[in-house]
Amino acid sequence: MKTPRGDHTAARLADGRLLMPGGSHDSEVGNLAQAELYDPATGRFTATGSVATVRSDATATLLSDGRVLIAGGFHPGFPPSAIDSAELYDPTTGKFSPIGSMATARYGGTATRLSDGRVLIAGGMDDNTTLLASAELYQH
DSSP, X not given: OOSOOBSOOOEEOTTSOEEEEOOEEETTTEEOOEEEEEETTTTEEEEEEEOSXXXXXXXXXXXXXXXXXXXXXXXXXXXXXXXXXXXXXXTXXXXXXXXXXXXXXXXXXXXXXXXXXXXXXXXOBXXXXXXXXXXXXXXX
């Protein structure tokens, strides 16, 4: 990797590359804005755009149109907080664009693309590390 990172997410793009946005670097640097692409055909990592909101423990879901939905996550600022925002990554431009907020701030949850193209975002934790039993749907 170009930059060591942990607590990040990954999504396989339609062309087989892996997108790894954000994550955390260390306690001094905190969360990363920079995203990387891994190409299994070459075994190489390359830098791509930066996330609109720095976050770790988010979800990344490939959408039917080839873009990637990045949702939720955790920001270690003061005070640390769960994130309710979401953004889209466009692999044709390498750019991330904010798209609004979820109903519930969450990190460490799951996101699954359904057969109709919507994404089910479920579970995770809130600011108080309380486990969430809620779910919501994203439709593009």
